[in-house]
Amino acid sequence: MIFNFGIKDLIDILIVAFFLYETYLMMKKTGTTTVFLGVLAFIALWILISKIFEMRLMGTILDKFMNVGFILLVIVFQKEIREFLQALGSNKGIKAIMKLIKPNRDGRIDDNISYIMPIVMASMDMAKRKEGALIAIQQNMSLDKFIETGETINANISTRLIENIFFKNSPLHDGAMIIVGKKIVAAACILPVSQKHDIPKRYGLRHRSALGLSEETDAKIIIVSEETGKISLAHHSKLYANISAEELQKILMMKE
Numbered sequence: 001m002i003f004n005f006g007i008k009d010l011i012d013i014l015i016v017a018f019f020l021y022e023t024y025l026m027m028k029k030t031g032t033t034t035v036f037l038g039v040l041a042f043i044a045l046w047i048l049i050s051k052i053f054e055m056r057l058m059g060t061i062l063d064k065f066m067n068v069g070f071i072l073l074v075i076v077f078q079k080e081i082r083e084f085l086q087a088l089g090s091n092k093g094i095k096a097i098m099k100l101i102k103p104n105r106d107g108r109i110d111d112n113i114s115y116i117m118p119i120v121m122a123s124m125d126m127a128k129r130k131e132g133a134l135i136a137i138q139q140n141m142s143l144d145k146f147i148e149t150g151e152t153i154n155a156n157i158s159t160r161l162i163e164n165i166f167f168k169n170s171p172l173h174d175g176a177m178i179i180v181g182k183k184i185v186a187a188a189c190i191l192p193v194s195q196k197h198d199i200p201k202r203y204g205l206r207h208r209s210a211l212g213l214s215e216e217t218d219a220k221i222i223i224v225s226e227e228t229g230k231i232s233l234a235h236h237s238k239l240y241a242n243i244s245a246e247e248l249q250k251i252l253m254m255k256e
Helices: 007-030 033-052 056-076 078-089 091-101 116-129 159-165 205-216 245-253
Strands: 133-137 151-156 176-180 183-189 220-224 231-235 238-240
Touching (some): 033 056, 116 133, 151 159, 205 220
Parallel strands (some): 133 176
Antiparallel strands (some): 231 238
């Protein structure tokens, strides 16, 4: 099939590519990337059957799905779509677009990393005293559904506050602390427990919960063992056990 490719076709492709990229970022933030890829695969199948091979029966069936598919997606992801549109319409939306156009290339978090040192210092102090702790630090994917399970804190990060929350007699020491940006947003949060069978038996519920969250999100989760006083970190379904303060600081500073 021969057709003319003009400037309007190029603009059309760029616009579609832009919206697909923005949709991918939104899905990645909410942890539904697999759904996005599934939708793309379905659209590709629909184009292949209906437009290229022109299979009438299967094409008709898929056409019906396509007619209601958009409405179903809006219903399922109404919360995420609303948050995306609110962010895009705010002042932060312009800054986010500028970051996409001119991203940070040094492999480190963009501006302020001052919140990292209080976390490292608190982890070291609690490790020395063998006080158990579980600290989840949000990255790109939202942790809102886990934040809702805990107690709202919404305070600036400080070493003393972290240690007080995880003090053995504190009512908030059980569960996880969740940090978003430069704020401690919640404590005593419930995290999903990993169901992997190859986790060593010496690791307790804190380690399993940290691994469970790292399997569902891209968060970085610090674990301070109450039994051994050692510091570990879970990220991308991996557990980095018995790390030093310098190693912890380095991992927290790196973007990925």
